[in-house]
Amino acid sequence: MLAGQFALVTAAIFTGAAVYVNVVEQPARLRLDDRALLAQWKPAYQRGFAMQAPLALLGFILGIIAASTTNMDLRWLVGAFFIFANWPFTLLVILPTNKRLMEIKPLNVGQESRELIVKWGRLHAVRSLLGAAATALYLWASLS
Secondary structure, three states: OHHHHHHHHHHHHHHHHHHHHHHHHHHHHOOOOHHHHHHHHHHHHHHHHHHHHHHHHHHHHHHHHHHHOOOOOHHHHHHHHHHHOHHHHHHHHHHHHHHHHHHOOHHHOOHHHHHHHHHHHHHHHHHHHHHHHHHHHHHHHHOO
């Protein structure tokens, strides 16, 4: 059951980071002027992606391993798919917004870039919810 414990820890770290972005980082960055807002978002996004993408993948793999070692306990399996759902959601839903933001030059910041970052924050909240769902399922399965 070690895989399950690692799956739980991985999902909890992912969720903590995602919630931090929505509850702390995003509101703080929205207080910046438009140029500073975009300048802060770009490297924060790149660093966040580099941290969260592997966590989602690892949480998925560990959840599948935990499911396979517990006669396919659906809690592990569904949790694995919730944490993995961050990948397609990010690639299909969030990535177009990310690309538009990355293409904006510092001299072209303004209302559009601010609105895109606000939209990005709402979309990112879905990642927080997916992580929280996976964490809750992994916790429930590990307590059994």
